[in-house]
Amino acid sequence: MNDIQPIVLPGVDPRRPLVIAGPCSAETEEQTLNTARALAAEGFRIFRAGLWKPRTKPGGFEGVGAAGIPWLQRVKRETGMYVATEIATREHVAAALDGGIDLLWIGARTAANPFAMQEIADALRGQDVPVLVKNPVSPDLELWIGAIERIHNAGVRRLAAVHRGFTSIDRSLYRNHPMWAIPIELHRRLPALPIFCDPSHIGGKRELVAPLSQQAMDLGFDGLIVEAHCTPDVAWSDKAQQVTPEALGYIIRNLVIREQTTTTESLTELRKEIDRLDDELLDLLVRRMRVSREIGQYKKEHDMPILQTQRYDELLARRAAQAVELGMDREFMRTVMQAIHEESVRQQMRILGD
Incomplete structure (x- = not known):
């Protein structure tokens, strides 16, 4: 369109x-x-x-x-x-x-x-x-x-x-x-x-x-x-x-209207830093999912269910509290952890289904 x-x-x-x-x-x-x-x-x-x-x-x-x-x-x-x-x-x-x-x-x-x-x-x-x-x-x-x-x-x-x-x-x-x-x-x-x-x-x-x-x-x-x-x-x-x-x-x-301007050298460098940090985040997530798959394999070998509700609730509460201490929004961190947990569950379901 x-x-x-x-x-x-x-x-x-x-x-x-x-x-x-x-x-x-x-x-x-x-x-x-x-x-x-x-x-x-x-x-x-x-x-x-x-x-x-x-x-x-x-x-x-x-x-x-x-x-x-x-x-x-x-x-x-x-x-x-x-x-x-x-x-x-x-x-x-x-x-x-x-x-x-x-x-x-x-x-x-x-x-x-x-x-x-x-x-x-x-x-x-x-x-x-x-x-x-x-x-x-x-x-x-x-x-x-x-x-x-x-x-x-x-x-x-x-x-x-x-x-x-x-x-x-x-x-x-x-x-x-x-x-x-x-x-x-x-x-x-x-x-x-x-x-x-x-x-x-x-x-x-x-x-x-x-x-x-x-x-x-x-x-x-x-x-x-x-x-x-x-x-x-x-x-x-x-x-x-x-x-x-x-x-x-x-x-x-009284609205402040922020017009788009030409990107400055300083902004370019900051964006490069964001890109570098995003790469590190992606690498950490890949490593985390690798560990999740290992956990999934352990659960399969020991006939354990994928979802451990108490562990998940504790994880959400602890990470949300840490986020607040570090100056971030509680609900933002809960959303992030929920998304990560959802992908971890999906990875483990694949292991149990193989």
Whole structure:
């Protein structure tokens, strides 16, 4: 997909970050217009508002639907902003395009459903409209890429991905775990694809919008899609994660944008050192797996099971504690040790199976 084009709109500053901002939901015409006017006053050029709101449980506010399209048309007329909304069905696509919506995004629940994605792709065939695809709710990179490919195969070239975090049963600071490694791998696989960050849905709290936006910029993301509401404390959906237009203006003005520069001699030497250390790590892992195979042979000869649960639990706890003492993250070390243990088990299963 090397023919993907950036999301470039006439009159919008192409420099990072491209910011798409507006309320989670278009609730009333007054709320929609007041928020848009305040965002325009802060210099924002692309206004977002959800018209169709798929909710986790029935009974909540599920959006005003197509009745809100005239509100977005009025936003365009009165502020000169481009307008964007979420689509999830072919009917949404038709209504949005007929209503002159400038940019569409596909939500996490929809992106997880290949049938829904194909329906949307068929409805978009032959249309020249920018489309953003959010990551699926589960941390499945192939599913995310597949959703993007379906839209690309329909002929849409102004494409971008949106990282909004992943659902997890673990308790966390975040509403949705960032798992930054997944969008980083997406960029490696599809380097031409712009990637936006949705700090509102990752954080779930308005106080996390600023630090998450900065992290996204530090990682080289192309833009942000942020929820902003004229009166967020009384918003009809996701009020805890929405900021005021004025607060968002302050956040964006204070972002540090780290542009890519020519590699210096000092950086080159440091990268060489990283390469050398990686080689040493690989050599150590090879030696460790050799010992694992010897253990597997011993277990085979003595009719012992591969998995020794108590030993594994002790190993995880000890290495995680050591990592903290050495200034590293506990969960990072647990992840590393779990991956090493998984490969050790695989090696030993081969021994027992021979």
